Amino acid sequence: MTPAPDLRVELPRFEHHREPIGIGERTPRLSWTTVTDLPDWLQRAYEIELCDADGAITYATGIVDTGSSVLVPWPGVPLESRRRRGARVRVHGRDGSSSDWSPWAWVEAGLLEPGEWRAGAAAPPLELLGAPDGPAVHLRREFAVRASIARARLYVTAHGLYEVEINGSVVGDDVLAPGWTSYGHRLRYRTHDVTALLREGDNAIGATLADGWFRGRVGFEGGRTGVYGDRTALVAQLEVTYDDGTVLRVVTDERWRCARGAVTAASLYDGERFDARLTPAGWSRPGFDDAGWIPADVVAFDPALLVAPAGPAVRRVETLGPVAVLTGPAGETILDFGQNISGRLRIRVHGPAGHTVTLRHAEVLENGALALRPLRGAAARDAYTLRGAAGVEEWEPTFTVHGFRYAQVDDWPGDLGPDSVRAVVCHTDMRRTGRFTCSDAELTRLHENAVWSMRGNFVDLPTDCPQRDERLGWTGDIQVFAPTASFLYDCAGPLTSWLEDLAAEQEEYGTVPHYVPWVPLVFPVGPAAAWGDAAVIVPWTLYQRFGDLGLLAARYPSMTAWVDQVAGLAGERHLWDTGFQFGDWLDPAAPPDRPAKARTDSALVATAYHAWSAHLVAETAALLGRDEDAVRYAALAAAVREAFRDEYVTPAGRLTSDSQTAYALALSMDLLAKPEQRDRAGRRLAELAAFDDFRIATGFVGTPLVCDALADAGQLETAYRLLLQRDCPSWLYPVTMGATTIWERWDSLLPDRTVNPGDMTSFNHYALGAVADFLHRVVAGLAPAEPGYRRLRIAPRPGGDLTSAAAELDTPYGRAAVSWRLDDGVLTVTATVPANVVAEVDLPGLAPVEVGSGTHTFATAR
Secondary structure, eight states: OOOOOEEEOOOOTTBSSOOEEEEEEESOOOEEEEOOOSOOEEEEEEEEEEEEETTTTEEOOOOOOOOOOSSBBOOOOOOOTTTTEEEEEEEEEETTBOOOOOOOOOEEEEOGGGGOOOEEEOOOOOOOOOSSTOEEEEEEEEEOOOOOOEEEEEEEESSSSSEETTTTOOOBSSSSSOOOOOTTEEEEOOOEEEGGOOSSSSEEEEEEEEHHHHHBBBTTTTBBSSSSSSSOEEEEEEEEEEEOOOOEEEEOTTTEEEEEOOOEEEEEEEEEEEEEOOOTTTTSSSSSSOTTTTOEEOOOGGGOOOOEEEOOOEEEEEEEESSEEEEEEEEEEEEEHHHEEEEEEEEOOOOOOTTTTEEEEEEEEEEEEEEEEEEEETTOEEEEEOOSSOOEEEOOOOOOEEEEEEEESSSSSOOOOOOSSEEEEEOOOBBBBBBESOOOOHHHHHHHHHHHHHHEEEEEESSSSSSSSOOOOOOOHHHHHHHHHHHHHHOOOHHHHHHHHHHHHHHHHHOOOBBOOOOOOSSOOOOTTTTTTTTHHHHHHEEEHHHOHHHHHHHHHHHHHHHHHHHHHHHHHHHOOOSOOSTTTTTTTTTTTTOOOSSSOOHHHHHHHHHHHHHHHHHHHHHHHHHHHHHHHHHEEEEEHHHHHHBBBOOTOSSOOOOOHHHHHHHHHHOSSSSHHHHHHHHHHHHHHHHHTTOOOOOOTTTHOOOOOOOTTTOOHHHHHHHHSSSSSSSHHHHTOOOOOSSTTTTSOOSSSOOOOSSOOOSSGGGGGHHHHIIIIIIIOEEEESSSGSSSEOOOOTTTTOOOEEEEEEETTEEEEEEEETTTTEEEEEEEETTTTTTEOOOOTTTTTEEESSEEEEEEEE
């Protein structure tokens, strides 16, 4: 067999991992991308070979006749703990072509059985900890290593936040490890290859522990401390394998010794204080004198809670320099980094010992000074006390993160140089997959604002905001934003992990909490529409965008539990009109201090979501072969739709809540039975938009749906007038005000540039940026026609005064792209379809056609 020279398979992937070392799956599914210039190429068959760590072939599938290339079942013997395997793929096309073998991709399992953990939980004595969000504590231990190391792995996690060092070098590049999971149900550990950090003879391992989410303050209105326990602890297992197969294990136990260091206080909300004079020099190197240190306690922990990560860690992703140095009204020095971010500052400073530099953070300025009121109870203040070294001292906090664009620098010694302060962007290290541009610079900026808000709010889990005393995994926010998130970044792994926590919390509390992980604060735990529906809609969205039927199967019990609970609440009337609801949260007509007081009846919202989630569960059951369930949930969805119409819809198609959100829900969730009702509802929605002078009149629930509802109802130009509106409230108003992220409120900053008086006013809150999915699918015209983009839909719908638009996406099959331009009444569309994919092309004025892989150009009069 002679491989085709213009056909190749890129490096295979395992599950949704970018870093397949220490994974938790025994039979990781394989995906691969085929790259070719051969037109209309479709895969006929594949071959997979597996090898052991030494490169010896251990399994070969032979030719498997199928076009599948995404999440293909693992073909060999299941992985065992610590087992390393290689995989490579060769494909065969329907045209008779064949590829060469792909490069070898390597995967390695973590510790898959609780009994394989020999480590205890080494806890600093209580006298070292202080009050919550107090000092960080060092732990260390020395050990000897002999020659001929084959490999070394560190398996590590903590109750709290940790940073590990071996022989003075930091292990890995994770930030805020191990992240935040529902610690009572799942504690994530990571696997690090530390072979290169060890040396023959004496070695030392050390870790610094801070309270983080485990023991520190979490939540608003004072928050809670000690949510998961009153003591931090390190769980570490270093395994050194020698060439002869013997293994040295260094584990956390009572032989570790503890002491305070330079971090005198560390809080996720309030910031970090660091006194460089207190750094124990060489503490993580061998030979350090720790005679004055205190032995660690070994506290109980359950290894059965330990899980391997499903996605990447939080990391330092980018650094930004200040674009301007400003002087505040009291003479203070304020740095403008030009972009609102989640991260912290890195400083390079020279000065006398004992001198303290203070750094304060804020998203916006008000009257020329930092606007601190939106931070509520978060001080967002870092402080560095110099050790007074001869050279420049460099420092960046380790155990905190802030949401900010502006930073006030107080008590800087000497002149502030151009490289003295840098902003370090920190978020989950996801791979960027989707992009959008258009001829309207402000609409393109709106899209980038959605990108930056996703970056700022994917700090290990999908949060509401990165700056104030909250930063919680609100279910409603990600429910509406998941389609956009799934286009912008490969977020399948992080959201799979978060959904595991959601299901665990749901099982414990008997409902889907408003945010996950759940922390008891002001709201009692209880069901709420659109928020709890994340249990159904987020898995369904991930299936649609990544083609992962296994995810639906795993989440099916959670999905059905939610729908069954709501069905019980709705009763025989099938109307969910009791209990607390957020409703169309932050409707722009709601008073600043009453964000749930929307124009749309919250019971209408709740019943609409009940019908939609029941429908999605019926679809899921059918996909999973659960035929009886499919029939039952389809009947439930039909009954709820009928109840909705009887209660909230007139025979002509008017809704009892005469609001944009009500019509958007009814149209988007297929709640109207008759074509004439749909037509009337579409016209009424357009009338309401015109009545409001084409300004936004929707909150969290209606905003993601309103443009699609208008477009699908034949009101495309109204959708564009709403989209391109610049007066407040609108999507583009914040852009005209200089926003670089999506705001929580349509008017978070008022036209006079003062901050909205509401208690919750974030300037980095992605929910209202869910409209970006409309930009991808409708404005640019790139959408999935089958789950995972196995088929594409190319259907741009130009409108407004746009003259061009483009979107591209790294799908599971490869790069897809659409671009169009209008020139003298002619619409020219160029589409790129990846190998092994077929696209449906539906353009104005042309009959729909189907095309295969390659680049295609179409022209039509408009």
